[in-house]
Amino acid sequence: xxxxxxxxxxxxxxTGKKLTxxxxxxxxxxxxxxxxxxxxxxxxxxxxxxxxEVTDKGDxxxxxxVSRKEKRNFPLILESPSPNQTSLYFCASxxxxxxxxxxxxxxxxxxxxx
Amino acid sequence: AQSVAQPEDQVNVAEGNPLxxxxxxxxxxxxxxxxYVQYPNRGLQFxxxxxxxxxxxxxxxxxxxxxxxxxxxxxxxxxxxxxxxxALYFCAVRDFLGFGNEKLTFGTGxxxxxxx
Numbered sequence: 425x426x427x428x429x430x431x432x433x434x435x436x437x438x439t440g441k442k443l444t445x446x447x448x449x450x451x452x453x454x455x456x457x458x459x460x461x462x463x464x465x466x467x468x469x470x471x472x473x474x475x476x477e478v479t480d481k482g483d484x485x486x487x488x489x490v491s492r493k494e495k496r497n498f499p500l501i502l503e504s505p506s507p508n509q510t511s512l513y514f515c516a517s518x519x520x521x522x523x524x525x526x527x528x529x530x531x532x533x534x535x536x537x538x
Numbered sequence: 539a540q541s542v543a544q545p546e547d548q549v550n551v552a553e554g555n556p557l558x559x560x561x562x563x564x565x566x567x568x569x570x571x572x573x574y575v576q577y578p579n580r581g582l583q584f585x586x587x588x589x590x591x592x593x594x595x596x597x598x599x600x601x602x603x604x605x606x607x608x609x610x611x612x613x614x615x616x617x618x619x620x621x622x623x624x625a626l627y628f629c630a631v632r633d634f635l636g637f638g639n640e641k642l643t644f645g646t647g648x649x650x651x652x653x654x
Contacts, residue, residue, distance in 0.1 A: 529581030
């Protein structure tokens, strides 16, 4: 089954404690992206990657890091989480060149930073 | 930059009635527009898109959307609402970033509630 998986689905942590949210897709997609969803703000792109070892900032990259060492994985790293990063996070993937044709979204990770 | 606006945070419709979820856009050039749906505790799912051609676009689950260039709108519609249509709906526009890269810019979302 074609899918995007994220782990963990729920996470409660404390300020400053480094964390990683994993994202994996099994569709051989070149393009992967991270979004955060906040009430009244919709989805905002954090980082994206057009292929292995190619990443770039989205609209709200501050406080986040990503890496793309393998085509299927695109982890989101919060080196020193802060309460304003409490949000619902989505990973998405698609074929490059059709990067916005049909994006496949993961189920989401709800992060709470205390 | 391209943008979309969803003027209604919440839309309530009685089951069996027609529904409309509104979206307006602001783009330079030809718009590429999308609707996505988010069911509770799930990721977003693609519903339909407008790239070019017919102004009435048909999508999944009986939804359709009407592209109106003069009103810069792309409203989502369904002739007869089902309780299972209750979800969060997002309008989105393709934003070209240069160097062959692009991304989706989303609206703020509209929560659709179908009342039995």
